[in-house]
Amino acid sequence: MSIGIPVGSGLDSRFFVDSHEWEQAPLLRGTTRYEPLSSVRNIMITGGEGFIGSWVVRHLVLTYPEAYNIVSFDKLDYCSSLNNTRMLDGKGNFKFVHGDVTSPEDVMRCLRTYNIDTVIHFAAQSHVDLSFGNSYAFTRNNVYGTHVLLESAKEVGIGRFIHVSTDEVYGEVDDDAEDLLEHSLLAPTNPYAASKAAAEMMVTAYSKSFQLPAILVRSNNVYGPHQYPEKVIPKFINLLMRNQKLTVHGNGKHSRRYLWAGDAADAFDTVLHKGVVGHVYNVSSQDEVTNLELCAKLLNQFGISDTKGRIEYTNDRPFNDYRYAVNGSKLQALGWKQQLSFEEGLRRTVEWYRDFPEWWGDISSVLTAFPEVEGQAMVSTNQAKHTGALIEALRETNGNAGKQADVGAERVKQMANGETTAKKRKLDETEE
Numbered sequence: 253m254s255i256g257i258p259v260g261s262g263l264d265s266r267f268f269v270d271s272h273e274w275e276q277a278p279l280l281r282g283t284t285r286y287e288p289l290s291s292v293r294n295i296m297i298t299g300g301e302g303f304i305g306s307w308v309v310r311h312l313v314l315t316y317p318e319a320y321n322i323v324s325f326d327k328l329d330y331c332s333s334l335n336n337t338r339m340l341d342g343k344g345n346f347k348f349v350h351g352d353v354t355s356p357e358d359v360m361r362c363l364r365t366y367n368i369d370t371v372i373h374f375a376a377q378s379h380v381d382l383s384f385g386n387s388y389a390f391t392r393n394n395v396y397g398t399h400v401l402l403e404s405a406k407e408v409g410i411g412r413f414i415h416v417s418t419d420e421v422y423g424e425v426d427d428d429a430e431d432l433l434e435h436s437l438l439a440p441t442n443p444y445a446a447s448k449a450a451a452e453m454m455v456t457a458y459s460k461s462f463q464l465p466a467i468l469v470r471s472n473n474v475y476g477p478h479q480y481p482e483k484v485i486p487k488f489i490n491l492l493m494r495n496q497k498l499t500v501h502g503n504g505k506h507s508r509r510y511l512w513a514g515d516a517a518d519a520f521d522t523v524l525h526k527g528v529v530g531h532v533y534n535v536s537s538q539d540e541v542t543n544l545e546l547c548a549k550l551l552n553q554f555g556i557s558d559t560k561g562r563i564e565y566t567n568d569r570p571f572n573d574y575r576y577a578v579n580g581s582k583l584q585a586l587g588w589k590q591q592l593s594f595e596e597g598l599r600r601t602v603e604w605y606r607d608f609p610e611w612w613g614d615i616s617s618v619l620t621a622f623p624e625v626e627g628q629a630m631v632s633t634n635q636a637k638h639t640g641a642l643i644e645a646l647r648e649t650n651g652n653a654g655k656q657a658d659v660g661a662e663r664v665k666q667m668a669n670g671e672t673t674a675k676k677r678k679l680d681e682t683e684e
């Protein structure tokens with residue numbers, strides 16, 4: 253199999269920024285290797301030119317050259333780059349297919365042409381900030397796209413369907429709450445997370461109604477090289493590379509857990525080889541930091557000690573989950589474990605973006621607090637402010653608006669009673 257943009261294919265050259273940086277780039281992948289499965293031969297990876305998808309594509313192509321053929325199926329949206337897999341050009345077990353998961357024709361053609369037996373479904377609109385202003389695109393790509401893929405997979409009698417979801421489907425989790433297990437309530441709070449939860453419902457429905465052999469994976473935030481700089485870590489690195497201030501949403505006290513992309517690739521490798529059909533697996537990182545702590549770590553990487561002078565506080569998102577916290581012990585029991593510390597991963601990530609500054613072409617428009625992408629307006633600053641004020645007012649009068657997720661009935665009862673949470677207290681603290 254081969255990769256390449258055929259002359260006259262109509263592919264936009266911006267997805268193929270030809271800076272030749274990719275020729276110098278290290279071949280980044282995960283570390284695990286399992287005994288290949290005899291039931292798996294041809295794997296279709298949707299969203300394979302995006303961030304995590306491309307890590308998994310590179311990992312599987314390079315780790316299982318004799319065992320598996322990998323087809324990266326991607327519509328090449330603004331956040332993707334063929335540079336992410338271009339180093340695989342010429343590998344006999346790799347193929348790129350330009351296609352859209354919302355098109356039954358594209359999907360069926362790919363499934364049939366390459367005799368696909370396994371699907372790993374990453375393709376999605378993945379940027380929460382965009383989902384506030386452009387939510388129909390999230391429903392279309394994430395929910396309807398998944399539906400098309402499921403229906404097509406059912407038609408060809410797919411052997412395994414690994415659906416990539418997110419920890420965001422659980423909604424926010426209080427400081428003092430237990431980490432959420434896989435059977436916890438789904439309570440998404442933004443259109444992105446809601447579309448991912450809705451997609452999960454379709455997957456579960458196809459598993460039950462048609463015995464589609466599906467596995468669901470819900471991961472913490474993933475970071476590392478190859479991520480489009482709309483997401484916080486590469487965006488902040490790129491701002492610092494341009495000597496610009498870090499734009500922090502709200503008071504910066506929201507926290508996230510971050511997992512190195514190589515560890516995420518290992519997690520999907522583990523799920524592919526050891527995961528049990530019908531099950532859900534959380535992928536959890538040990539590294540949780542607030543946005544302000546993240547700023548301090550990155551400023552430190554750039555040798556900047558003046559933390560305060562380098563941060564600009566902006567309006568918050570219309571709703572910004574305080575934190576996510578999933579329990580990943582079920583996947584760990586299959587043998588997966590986080591390998592890389594956040595400190596080391598961050599160091600490698602900063603180094604990569606500094607080494608390959610032209611990877612994405614012109615990214616100036618995505619480095620603002622609420623960027624615009626190709627005229628698809630993000631939530632405007634005013635809209636964010638207005639909606640943010642409404643949410644705060646709701647929190648004040650109700651004391652309950654931010655409370656969304658829990659492992660069981662006790663927590664739901666608390667929600668009904670509107671009990672004050674540690675999270676709310678913390679959010680209400682005045683800024684230093």
Ligand SMILES: NC(=O)c1ccc[n+]([C@@H]2O[C@H](COP(=O)([O-])OP(=O)(O)OC[C@H]3O[C@@H](n4cnc5c(N)ncnc54)[C@H](O)[C@@H]3O)[C@@H](O)[C@H]2O)c1
Nearest residue numbers: 299301302303304327329332352353375376378418473474
């Ligand atoms: N990045 C994270 O921290 C994170 C965490 C948990 C879960 N996830 C999930 O992992 C998956 C991948 O995330 P990512 O960060 O790599 O995203 P990304 O935005 O970097 O990549 C998404 C890819 O999907 C492609 N795509 C989008 N719509 C498509 C369509 N209709 N047809 C074909 N291709 C399409 C894009 O072109 C892009 O290459 C998503 O499903 C996301 O919800 C991401």
